[in-house]
Amino acid sequence: MKKSWMVAVLLLVGMGGLVLLTYLGDTGDNHSSALDTGYVFPAPKALPPFKLTDQQGQAFDNERLMGKWSLIFLGYTSCPDICPTTMSKLAAAYPELNQENSVQVIFLSVDPARDTPTRLAQYADFFHPDFLAVTGEHSELYSLTRALGMVYTMVGDGPDYQVDHSASIVVISPKGERYAVFKPKSDGQSIPQIRNQALISDMHLIRHQY
Incomplete structure (x- = not known):
């Protein structure tokens, strides 16, 4: 007993x-449980070396991610829905996101055949003159998008092909490491999306906890 x-x-x-x-x-x-639409990765991950070109025809590599928080969104200028919607949201949120001049928004085009520097410049400037737009050879893009945890694939033949791609926004730390991700969420009544206020508050928490 x-x-x-x-x-x-x-x-x-x-x-x-x-x-x-x-x-x-x-x-x-x-602290990921405190975020609304974002997720902080368990450990920051360095990105592999890459060489892209921005909308001014200038080289864009790992060094240009240093010293600022970078929000990277993957897409293409001919995208009919997700890209313009997300870019509009980022433009609306940008003044609050960049109050300390510590955030840069980067549109990563995965359609280098059509997205020339001139076209990228027009596209980025339409949403905000501070936004960066970059692209490169598919060999560079495949390696970088995998490291970011994103994917894309060409759909269809001919000049009007489309590109299926991830709709998340990846957060890169001032050390150039993959740090967090914002993912679209659904309230059950609308299509999944990243809501501006959630994006702003989550980014504030991420920087505060960094």
Whole structure:
């Protein structure tokens, strides 16, 4: 009887410890639970070396991600829906996102055949004159998008082909590392989207916790 009682006590103590460890693990999970539409990766990840070209015809590489928070959105200028919607949202949120002049928005085109520097310049400037637009050879784009955790694929033949692509926004830290991601969410009544206020508040938390 005494032995059974001691076993029961040990089991209760063990369960209590397990619950405590679970609780501590949840609260210590890089603060992602506090974010509305974003997720902070468990560990920042350095991006592989890449060489792209921006809308001014200038080289764009890893060095141009240093010193600022970068919000990277993947798409193409002929995109009929997701790209203009997301770029409009970023333009609306940009004044609050960039209050400390510490954020840059980068439109990463995965359609280099059609998105020339001139076309990228017109596209980026339409949404905001501070926005960057970059592209490069598919060999560079495939490697970079994989490292960002994003994907794209060409759909259809002929000049009117489309591009299926990720709709998330990846956050790059001032050290040039993949740090977080914003993903579209649905309220059950509309198509999934990244809401501006959630984006602004989540980015504020990310920078505060960095």
